[in-house]
Each structure stands twice: as structure tokens, then as C-alpha cells.
Amino acid sequence: MMNSKLPETGTTIFAVMSNLAHEHNAINLSQGFPSFNPDQALLDLITHYLNNDGNQYAPMVGVPSLRKAIADKVSMLYGRSVDPDTEVTVCDGATEGLFSAIQATVHPGDEVIVFDPAFDSYEPAVTLAGGKTVHIPLIETADNPDYHIDWDRLENSLNERTRLLILNFPHNPSGAILEAEDLDRLAAIVRDTNVYLISDEVYEHIVFDGADHQSFARHDELWERSFVISSFGKTYHATGWKVGYCVAPPALTDEFRKIHQWVCYAVVSPIQYAIADYMVKTPEHYKALPAFYEEKRDRFCDLVSGSRFKFRPSKGTFFQILDYSDITDEDDASYAKRLTREIGVASIPISVFCEKIPNVRELRFCFAKDDNMLEKAAERLCRL
């Protein structure tokens, strides 16, 4: 038997639920990926680079045209002028960006605060760095029924061992977003500390109801200590490409790159060249994304509104939480599996993202799907 470095780690819930969905031929609203393809123009650009010298190693930090396109976007959307050479790194999906940023900041014995429900790749990366993950639950309160940070609890949880906070808004799985005042509140809490921040902003372009995405790149004080991480997988309907990026001030980017180069050295080249061209030629794509997904959210919510599930429409991401407490008291992991087997609709239980099982009965459904899939799934959910 090997002496495991991650003895607590089983198979990620995304693989578990997608495999179960496949086994039972269920409609798979579990793992977050679109059922539709990227824009044909983007696919054509990739084909072009595959056929025209785009197939050798990219530079370790990412191809220059893509880093420039990212820097231009960050400047245009968030008003932060970043240097593509010293502050932008293309990485192997947001997952590698998160992993490398965590390895770059966390030393043995350091504490890292995450907010539950927290995306499942954070804690193993902290553990491998020798750090300790401290879980703070997001809360739902009478005056703010969406999942949000308990700022007082956060403030009281910081100590001299706290090295890093990892935040993720728009939030997977709840769809909660941040307001501008939240950034100020966070800045006040980390002021005069040595704490770094990772802002997992993979759903930066999927924010609804006219709200603005509160990137940490917008905020002067937060920016100085932040690794801002995003993923082209979500933005371009291409989760299988695993191309993302990390934007951070030069000193942080230096340390990030020291890790990144040993994790993967560089990222798939033809896709980088193609995304760069596409970002310049077609900025409408990400600008249209909120409306595109808002329509899907509204359709899905409308379709399940006649069911016994309760919900508040998601504020961002392509996930919708449904509360099943009026249907059964069963725990969410068992219920998600049973629904997959018995009615053929797969979802993700929330408790797997939490250190302490929360006292809620909620499942996460991905609505990045064609209308006929959403209609079929909702019809089955309405029968419960």
C-alpha cells in the first residue's frame, strides 16, 4: 500500500455523477458543461492553426497575442491596466491556475480559508502544499437569503497563520454574486495582514439581471494581493479545452510562474492562438453571454415552477439550486443518486462541497443545456 498524500480524497463528485448519469442514460444536469458547441468561427480558427504551424510548444507564460487580448479585456471591463508580459499567465484550465497559485503562496503550517460550499479542487491543493484548510460556511439570513460571506466570522477567523483566502464569485454551486461594498469590506479585513487572495472568477461573464461582475481586478487594495483566475472553458462553451489564465501583480506572477512551469510548462498552442484572434474579432461573444444564460436560467426556472422544488433564481453561473425539502427529508447525496436512477435526471448534491453537512435539502442543476434537454428534465422533476 502506498502512503497516500491525499488519504481523504475519493473520486470527485463530478466524475461520480456523470458516470452514474451515463450508466442510467439519464439527462445529465450534474457536471457543469454545455450541451452545445463553441461558435463555428472559433472552431475554424483552431483548425486554421492546427494546419498552419500552431502545433509546437507555446511560450511558458502563454502566447503573446492571447496575453495581450486578456490584458485588453481586463482593462476594458475592470479598469485595471495590466502588463501582458509581467502580469498575465495562460494556464491549463482554471484548475491548474488555482493549484499553482496555492502552491506559490502556502507554506507548511499555513492556514487557508475557503467558504463552504467550496469548489472541490481547493482543499487537496492546500493539503499538498502542507497547509491547513479552514472552512467558513456561507450563510443565508432573513435580510439576505442568498448565500453570502459572514464578514464578522471571517474577521474573527484570521490569525497570524492565515496565509490565503480563496473566494469564488459568481459562486459555484449557489450562483451568488458579490456587490461592490463586499470588496470594500474584504479590503478592510485584510488590510494590515500578510494574507493573499485567490479570486476564482471562472464565471465572470455569467452574471444576470443587469448586475456587474465584481472582479478583484477592479479594486486597488485587493488587487495588490490577488491572483485573479478565469477559464475560457465557461466563456466559450469549451470546458474540454482546459485553457484558463491567472492575472496578478508582477511579484505574485513571478512566483506563480515558478510553479506553473513545473506543473505543465506550457498550454495547448493552437487553441491559444485561436482564442486570441477570436477575442479580438468577436468581443460580442462574452458581452452577449449574460443574456444568453439568463434566458436559459429563466426557461429552466419557469419549467420547474410548477414542481414541488423551491428556489430563488440564480444571480450568476450556469447553475440553479433547487430546494427539495417539501418532497423528502433524504440526504442530498442519496437523493441525487436516486433521482438519477429512478427518474433519469442527474444533479450535484451540495453537501460534498462542505466540511460540515449543512442543514438544507438542496441540489445543483446545470442549465447550460439545449432547451429540449431542459424541458425533458423539468417535466420529470415536476412529476415528483
Ligand code: PMP
Ligand atoms: N473553479 C470553479 C468554481 C469551477 O466551477 C470550475 C469548473 N470547471 C473550475 C474552477 C475549473 O475550471 P477549468 O475547467 O478551466 O479547470
Ligand code: GLN
Ligand atoms: N466546474 C464543473 C462543475 O462544477 C466541473 C469541473 C470538473 O469536472 N472538475 O460542475
